[in-house]
Amino acid sequence: MQRDFRKHGTTVWGYSGGEPLVREDLEQLLTSANNIGMKTVLNTNGVLLPQRVKIGKLAGAIAIGIDGGRQSHEALRGIGTFDKAVEGLETLARMEPTRPRVTIHTILNSRSIEPNQLDEVLRLAFDCGVQVSFTLAFAHHADDRLLNNGRQYTPTAEQFQEFLGWLEREKTGPKALVLKDDPAFFRALGNFPDYPRRIPCQASSRHCVIDPTGLTLPCADLFDHPIAFLPRGNRFDYGYQGFTKLPWIKSCGKQYCYTAKNNYILGSPWRLFRHFF
Helix, strand or coil, X not given: CHHHHHHCCCCEEEECCCCHHHCCCXXXXXXXXXXXXXXXXXXXXXXXXXXXXXXXXXXXXXXXXCCCCHHHHHHHHCCCHHHHHHHHHHHHHCCCCCCCEEEEEEEECCCCXXXXXXXXXXXXXXXXXXXXXXEECCCCCCCHHHHHHHHHHCCCHHHHHHHHHHHHXXXXXXXXXXXXXXXXXXXXXXXXXXXXXXXXXXXXXXECEECCCCEEECCHHHCCCCHHHCCCCCCCCEHHHHHHCCCCCCCCCCCCCCCHHHHHHHCCHHHHHXXXX
């Protein structure tokens, strides 16, 4: 499947989950993608990285989920998970000069968005010599089972504005290079979360997701409700052939997407240029 996508111009192949490090064949998957010229990206909670150091030498980029400081991270993921994630991060940090490009990926929920939690994760990124990127938690309407839970953890409009001020201040401070995000993206969201501006989606035109069986969907948020988003008479298919048949989801009014920043960057040649050059 990777060769089929690469033959048609795909440049980046990512592994996410769930938790991809529980796959025993992850090294082979990364190696096969590297061998055909793919850039590889891995999203992980970092817990198993100390036991699977070879992964750090195979992946081109690794994002480790650390949701703020110890207090907010463990409130969401459980007691002891913060130290395990940090141990995984430090394992990669010690791999200089051969380590992959490493980013701390922080979900901004109603707890992790507090300034003291932001300061803690920023210090951690600075001390380890990696960058940190933020994604806003939001109630995903596609999954009704999680809707009430999502509302509980979605930051308020006041918290969002306070975060935006914090980010803009830190972008002019001594740790500016640690912050991967451009405040312009968060300003572009408008009055989050009450009336956020929707970022036009590139799903099914520039990227897709594939489940372990090979089923191809526009984005991961459709795994639970794929049929509801299909025009009548169509169905999802597998592999690259499935990608060519995906319906074009130019604008999704159902939810705030975790890939919104990529959509924002891809939506403008100037932003694309700034991001890469």
